[in-house]
Amino acid sequence: xxxxxxxxxxxxxxxxxxxxxxxxxxxxxxxxxxxxxxxxxxxxxxxxxxxxxxxxxxxxxxxxxxxxxxxxxxxxxxxxxxxxxx
Amino acid sequence: xxxxxxxxxxxxxxxxxxxxxxxxxxxxxxxxxxxxxxxxxxxxxxxxxxxxxxxxxxxxxxxxxxxxxxxxxxxxxxxxxxxxxxxxxxxxxxxxxxxxxxxxxxxxxxxxxxxxxxxxxxxxxxxxxxxxxxxxxxxxxxxxxxxxxx
Numbered sequence: 730x731x732x733x734x735x736x737x738x739x740x741x742x743x744x745x746x747x748x749x750x751x752x753x754x755x756x757x758x759x760x761x762x763x764x765x766x767x768x769x770x771x772x773x774x775x776x777x778x779x780x781x782x783x784x785x786x787x788x789x790x791x792x793x794x795x796x797x798x799x800x801x802x803x804x805x806x807x808x809x810x811x812x813x814x815x
Numbered sequence: 816x817x818x819x820x821x822x823x824x825x826x827x828x829x830x831x832x833x834x835x836x837x838x839x840x841x842x843x844x845x846x847x848x849x850x851x852x853x854x855x856x857x858x859x860x861x862x863x864x865x866x867x868x869x870x871x872x873x874x875x876x877x878x879x880x881x882x883x884x885x886x887x888x889x890x891x892x893x894x895x896x897x898x899x900x901x902x903x904x905x906x907x908x909x910x911x912x913x914x915x916x917x918x919x920x921x922x923x924x925x926x927x928x929x930x931x932x933x934x935x936x937x938x939x940x941x942x943x944x945x946x947x948x949x950x951x952x953x954x955x956x957x958x959x960x961x962x963x964x965x
Contacts, residue, residue, distance in 0.1 A: 768926050769889035769915050775859040 841910045844936065846883050850960045851932040854886040855918050858899035860926040866945040867903045873957060874907040880961050881934070887912050889926075931956055934965040 766774070773779065782788035852873060856863035874884040884907035890896040891913050900909070912918070921930055925943035931953075933939045940956050942949065 767915060767918070768923055768928075769855065769857060769918050771926070772857060772859045772891060772895070 841885065841908070846885070846932075847936045848881075848934055848965050850882045850934055850957065851930075852882060852884045852957060853921070853930040853932060854884070854927055855889055855921070855923050855930075856886055856927045857889045858895040859890075862945040863927040864899075864903055865947065866927055866929075867905060869945075869950055869953070871904075871906045873954070877957060877961060878907075882957060882961060884908065885910060887917055889913070889915055889918060929953065931960060933960045934963060 852870065854866065854870060856866070870884050870886060873882060878884070886905065886907060887910045888896045889912055890899075893911065893913065896909075896911065918928070921928070921938075921941070923943075927945050929940075929942040929945070930938055931940040931942070939960060942953060
């Protein structure tokens with residue numbers, strides 16, 4: 730009977746450590762099971778006020794100018810001259 | 816794939832629930848013997864709006880040849896569908912499925928989706944999306960199905 734008393738705390742500690750290490754992984758796995766939005770459920774997402782840009786034309790122009798100035802960063806196509814007019 | 820199609824067409828017995836106070840049920844099995852153009856649409860979907868004149872045309876020109884155009888609305892709010900229909904008149908049958916039960920069975924992957932069911936009740940074509948350019952093919956498929964013997 731004596732050993733079991735000695736084993737207990739160690740077992741508890743192992744369990745606690747295991748929980749500490751893998752607990753977040755289990756908790757996060759809950760997020761994976763989130764169901765994706767179905768095509769017919771996109772009514773709210775389709776609203777214009779749900780768009781990232783308030784004005785599509787304006788953001789396109791802003792991006793155009795930005796790219797022409799900062800094209801050395803890359804990733805946005807080919808940059809032109811300095812005036813942002815091409 | 817074929818078996819799945821047949822299974823699905825048996826599943827069409829499933830009913831389209833209406834959000835109206837008096838639930839109006841449409842059983843697609845009762846349309847057996849006719850070619851069914853089953854369309855899934857919603858008020859917020861712009862290509863759906865484009866498809867409405869085409870479906871009106873199909874209904875008017877091929878309705879007496881054994882074609883049933885049945886458009887299932889998938890809006891969560893009935894009012895949104897009513898507003899859409901006030902702007903975009905539909906001459907064909909409309910059913911309402913605000914809970915989205917039926918598109919699940921037809922594995923709808925885009926809005927709108929047109930499902931063509933032949934006279935035997937089998938799903939023959941599934942067409943995702945709608946563009947003006949799709950009209951010709953869809954029309955030809957519908958006409959080919961109409962020519963088949965029941």
